[in-house]
């Protein structure tokens with residue numbers, strides 16, 4: 001069921017309930033001539049008004065259908081109970097209504113509204129979690145994005161590390177020859193393949209169109225050579241087309257004692273430029 005008809009149904013039920021209870025009461029029971037206490041009437045009227053306002057706010061809100069249903073049902077029941085509560089201040093009310101009807105509606109209304117609120121909080125927590133994840137994830141490849149990469153490196157700058165920038169060679173011609181969809185497919189496949197190589201403190205992220213960056217928590221040249229050679233080999237296994245092999249160029253730099261992240265990135269970029277100009281499909285480090 002869609003939320004719009006459900007909203008219309010609840011609004012109608014709400015108005016009908018108020019009208020039926022008031023008209024029913026007035027036709028069945030007489031107005032009290034004594035024992036009308038202004039304070040009691042005012043307090044009950046204010047309580048009723050508050051719950052009616054909350055019901056109205058729920059109708060204006062964008063909620064998940066299940067949450068909307070329980071909040072509206074709870075507030076509907078609660079309002080009914082409060083309406084009986086107000087009417088018994090000015091009209092004669094048989095005891096059984098006060099005990100069984102008024103209290104039953106009010107208590108069940110509070111319970112169901114409470115459950116609706118619990119669902120609303122759950123929905124909020126889920127939305128928050130989802131948005132937080134999306135904020136740091138690249139849309140296309142689902143690996144970490146540029147924002148997360150810089151944030152992560154800044155938080156880990158005090159430890160020794162190296163940065164590698166990976167750039168796909170002649171990617172424009174892949175798009176031009178095989179189409180943008182194949183280009184996207186290549187980006188995704190390469191990203192998944194490379195990301196699986198970096199566990200623990202290392203991270204792999206997409207920082208631009210066909211550009212990726214790696215934070216590598218080591219400055220050991222033997223490790224750096226081994227991992228970058230493995231990446232160059234892995235890139236050639238990515239499927240583009242029978243006639244086309246993929247290759248990437250990698251530029252790297254090792255963080256020196258007083259380097260800022262910008263300086264390390266700049267040197268990695270210069271190394272990448274060198275790798276591109278020396279024939280591509282290779283690793284250079286500055």
Ligand SMILES: Nc1nc2c(ncn2[C@@H]2O[C@H](COP(=O)(O)OP(=O)(O)OP(=O)(O)O)[C@@H](O)[C@H]2O)c(=O)[nH]1
Pocket residue numbers: 140167168169170171172173175179180181182183184187208209210276
């Ligand atoms: N399919 C696809 N293409 C993209 C995406 N982002 C950027 N590109 C393309 O990537 C290409 C990058 O081209 P260039 O910067 O000229 O680089 P290149 O062709 O790889 O050449 P070199 O880097 O010099 O080897 C451009 O054609 C962009 O349109 C994307 O998300 N999907």
